[in-house]
Amino acid sequence: MTAACPACPPMPDTTGAAPEGGVQISLPTIHCAACMAGVERALSRVDGVISARVNLGLKRVRIETVPGLGAEPCLAAIRAAGYDALELDTDALGGEGDATGRSLLIAIGVAGFAMMNVMLLSVSVWSGATDATRDMFHWISAMIALPAVAYAGRPFFSSAWAALRAGRLNMEVPISLALILACGMSLYETLESGRHAYFDAALSLTFFLLIGRYLDHRTRIAARSAARELAALEPSRAERVTRGGTETVPVAQVQVGDLLHVPAGMRVPLDGVLIRGETTLDRGLVTGESQPMAAGPGDTLVAGEVNLSGAIKMRVTAVGDDTTLRRMAALVEVAETARNKYSGLADRAAAIYAPAVHLLALLAFLGWVWASGDLRLSLNIAIAVLIITCPCALGLAVPAVSTAASGRLFRRGVLLKNATALERLAEVDCVVFDKTGTLTDGRAIPQQGPDAAGMGVLKALALASHHPVARGLLAGLPDIVAADLTEVQEHRGDGVSATWQGRPVALGRGGWLGGTANPTLKIGDRLYPLQTGEQMRPGVAQAVAGLHAMGIDTLLLTGDTAHAADKIALAAGIAQAQADMRPEDKVRVLDGLRAQGRRALMVGDGLNDTPALASAFVSMAPASAMDAARVVSDMVLLNPDVSVLPEAVDLARRARKRIVQNFATAGLYNLVAVPLALAGFATPLMAALAMSTSSITVLLNALRMRT
Amino acid sequence: MNILVILVPVSLVLGGIWLGGFIWALKGDQFEDLEGDAQRILFDEADQPPEDTREG
Structure with missing residues (x-):
């Protein structure tokens, strides 16, 4: 009958809290028993x-250490064994012992146990037990069912109570009402030695709905813990300069006026002023500019910039909520609330379904009282209607599909952070890309061509130039000694010339030096074409072509120059490109799209994209993006490859179709069963059959998403 | 029908044993890492359960 295998516990995804003084390390590359053994042995x-x-399952190792031992020796040991290892900030991970998930599982277990036993008794009642035997079976059922429903139904009762107190109706209200009425009426019928008791229906209702509940919870918790893990990936520490040298402290402990040491290659931890040292800064993540900028004493530093070339000292001017990063994040929150008003398919269905069910049951009651004048019979029929229409399959329709779909997206490297992201992704009809960091790698690339001495010359010339391109070149150069140059002269708009070991050398525009590549290095008479800046990421053109094939428009918005924008748009196949966009301009473009009724997916990674990400219909950020951008995004792209986009949209569309199918299936069962219930022909057997078969159909249909 | 006096408690006890086992396993973190535990049987050396390794 109810072959839903109550003895098969669904797979939990719980994570216990870390032991105190422990270290957690993320191991992105492990995949088998040998990896596990290798890491554990190394540690x-x-x-x-x-x-x-x-x-x-979590690709993570939890290490218990003696107090005072940091993560560094563990990281070194794991890396020496040949595995990638990233330290996780235990504070940011927080105590994530999934207590809710565990109590839901126990509730499922209790409901499953009670359902099995009551069903066993009910089968004998249905097959013809009468008189004293039937009464005894009903009594035993009541003794099992009443405490079980009271215990396992708590999630629904509390949610319904909260909604009623706030003067709203939600899906849990009809569920709770059906549970309470079914139990109450069955108890009354048992007392009166009646024929029909719905204890089994009440229990299977609880059981199936709890499964839906649990799937929903698991999807949320998995997304949340993964998002937390991303945030925990870069423990924010700063090197504070003290009288005795430097000490490493958490960023939270740094105060305004402190002196910080920022070595080359590190991110600037807080806003401040550069006081000693010369360097180049990658501001790409903050401003979206692809070219590194030079900075010297007196220049302002913003948290999030990357110090590329030289060690610097800075004086902190803002901490905590006063930093530019945080203020930007506050702006974003305003835009976000508008988007959170999106109501998913389940909510929309519930808004229609819940009142309709109540009304139908009430009408059945009134109709039968008017027709027969028998209160007990009328109440029986009204409750049968309530039980049969109870949104059992409806409660499973959405969570089962989204669990299957988000699991598949996760395997393809797309992490859903927002519960309604999948549904919104399905409705997307245009994709807006940011350029730097999303479609292109903004970092300077190493040069090939000149020999070691030539590289020294290049470095010296690049150092002499103030042009952004030269700064970009510099950032891509290995750590070498700059050559000694004499007669250095900068030619505005052309480049730099100098004399090196008696030979004329120059770095600049190709046309100026008689070459074609921009920029070109000239040593004596030889020309060396150089590579600069941006390279398109693999898979971009493929992704754009795939999106076009699905009838989705693409648009490129960038803070970069029109020249750079056109070049990338052409290479990627994006028809429309808009350059020189400030963050506000991007928001305006997205608002314009929204006003036209378009549903835009924004893909971006910079802090300058953050407001745009927040105001888009649905948004996505690569895992390499700024924290702020990741936080506001609905989805995170775990690998920097955007070629998964068409597949993700396709999967979302299929998931949506599957959800609608599930609603239709559940509706079909109701369409058959409700008239029978209204006519008074419903029996507990029928209710059990309709409920189990519709729930199982819906679950099986959802599982088809996995393949 | 007197057989019911035995059969009903038997079915309840069997179900109760299953429920107790499930809750015990859940509380004992046995569902923490399904994938990893499935792979651990492939280790050459004997694996120690988490409780033992924690004690050192």
Whole structure:
């Protein structure tokens, strides 16, 4: 009958809290028993490690250490064993022991146990037990069912109570009402030695709905813990300069006026002023500019910029909520609230369904009272209607599909952060790309061509120039000694010329030096074409072509110059490109799209994209993006490859179709069963059949998404 | 029908054993890392359960 296998517990995704004084390390590349054994063995040889246990599902190792041992020796040991290792900020991960998930599972277990036993008794009643036997079976059922429903139904009762107190109706209200009425009426019928008791229906209702509940919870918790993990990937520490040297402290402990040391290659932790040292800064993540900028004493530094070339000292001018980053994030919150008003398919269905069900049951009651004058019979029929229409399959329709779909998207490297992101992704009809960091790698690339001495000359010339391109070149150069130049002269708009070991050397525009490539290095008479800046990421053209094939428009918005924008748009196949966009301009473009009724997916990574990401219909940021951009995005792209986009949209569309199908299936069962219930022919057997078969159909249909 | 006096409690006890086992396994973190635990049987050396490794 109810072959829903109550003995098969669904897979939980719980993560216990880290032991105190422990270290957690993310292991993105492990995948098998050998990896686990390798990591654990490597860690067991580290002094001070008490124990280490790899969690393959989470790709994470939890290490218990003696107090005072940091993560560094563990990271080194794992890397030496040949695996990638990234430290996780245990504070940011927080105590994520999934207590709710666990109590839901226990509730499912209790409901499953009670359902099995009551069903066993009900089967004998349906097959013809009468008189004293039937009464006894009803009594035993009541003794099992009443406490089980009271215990396992708590999530629904509390949610319904909260909604009623706020004067609203939600899906849990008809569920709770059906549960309470079914139990109450069955108890009354049992007392009166009646024929029909709905204890089994009440229990299977609880059981199936709890499964839906749990799937929903699991999807949310998985997204949340992964998002937390992303935030925890870069523990924010700063090197504070003290009288005795430097000490590493958490960013939260740094105060305004502190002196910080920022080594080359590190991110600027807080806003401040550069006081010693010369360097180039990658402001790409903050401003979206692809070219590194030179900075010297007196220049302002913004948290999030990357210090590329030289070690610097800075004086902190703002901490915590006063930093530019945080203020930008506050702006974003305003835009976000508008988007959170999107109501998913389930909510829309519930808004129609819940009142309709109540009304139908009430009408059935009144109709039968008027027709027969028998209160008990009328109440029986009204409750049968309520039980049969109870949104059992409806409660499973959405979570089952979104669990299957988001699991598949995760395997393809797309992480859903927002519960309604999948549904919104399905409605997308245009995609707006940011350029730098999304379609292109903004970092300077290493040069090939000149020999070691030539590289020294290049570095010296680049150092002499103030042009942004030269700064970009500089950032891409290896750590070499600059050549000694004499007669250095900068030619505005053309480049730099100088003399090196008696030979004329120059760096500049190709046309100026008689070459074609921009820029060109000239040593004596030889020309060396150089590579600059941006390279399109693999898979971009493919992704754009795929989106066009699905009838989705593409648009490129960038803060870069029109020349750079056109070049990338042409290479990627994007028809429309708009350059020189400030963050406000991007928001305006997206608002314009919204006003035209378009549903835009924004893909961007910079802080300058953050307001645009927040105001888009649905948004996506690569995992390499700024924290702020990742936080506001609905989805995170775990690998920098955007070629997965068409597949993701296709999957979302199929998921949406599957959800609608599920609603239709559930509706079909109701369409057959409700008239029978209204006519008074409904029996507990029928209710059990309709409920189980519709729930199982819906679950199976959802599982087809997995393949 | 007197057989019911035995059969009904038997079915309840069996179900109860299953429920107790499920809750015990859940509380004992046995569902923490399904994938990893499935792979651990492939280790050459004997694996120690988490409780033991924690004690060192």
